[in-house]
Amino acid sequence: MARSKEFDVDDVLGKAMDIFWRQGYEKTSMQDLVAGMGIHKRSMYDTFGDKHTLYLKAVERYAEGFAARNYGPLEAAPTVKEAIRRLFEAVVYREASQPKGCLLVNSAVELSVHDPEVADRVNEAFFRTEQLLEQLITKGQASGELTAALPAAALAACLHNALVGLRVMVKTTADKDKLQSVVDTTLAVLG
Incomplete structure (x- = not known):
């Protein structure tokens, strides 16, 4: 009879994601993961496979969480411009408990050049965000809220x-003022 897990898989995956987010893939040792996840090494291997497989699952979890936290609230925005602004400001005004930056960007910089599986995960997540931006821009251009001087796809890629x-x-x-200025200047292209 198989033993049931003595830990919550989702919880320990979240802990692994946080470790990778703070330290990166290369700087994270198996010991860091075992200690940070609070499980035995054997349990980690049995549940998640090797370090690389665990990393891929952590990146997927991060991408899903980013989308859930940031895409859903856009529907409640009163205007398209406000929806896009909320997406940008979510990056600037993130929760203080979160590591700085973005696990997807960190993964792109650290691993994408030589790890096609990571590159695929990152590109998929980036594509979804760009697609969302294009949909919002198309909606705003159709309503006259946003400039139609540039194609929606080009504006989405730029944003x-x-x-x-x-x-x-x-x-x-x-420097939140500097970051907010970057957001304001970037969004000025929308008209």
């Missing part, structure tokens, strides 16, 4: 690039 850059900036500065 997504700025959003990724903002995710990097939050790692390097605590």
Whole structure:
């Protein structure tokens, strides 16, 4: 008869995600993971496989959480501009308990060049965000709220690039005024 897990899989995956987010893949040892997750090494291997597989699951969890935290509230925004602003400001005004920056961006910089599986996960998440931006821009252009001087896809790509850059900036500065200025200037392209 199989033994039931003596830990909550989702909870320990969240702990692993946090460790990878704070330290990166290469700097995170198996001992860091075992200690931080609060489980035995054997249990980690039995449940998640090797470090790389655990990392991929952590990246997927992060992407799902980012979307859940940030995409859902956009529907309640009174305007398209406000929805896009909320997406950008969620990066600037994140919870203080969260590590700085973005696990997806960290993964892209650290691993994507030589790890196609990580690159696929990152590109998929980035594509979803860019797609969301394009949908919002298309809606705003159709209603006349946003400029139609540029194609929605081009504006979405530009905004997504700025959003990724903002995710990097939050790692390097605590100057909220500067970050807010970047958001305001970026969103000025919307008309």
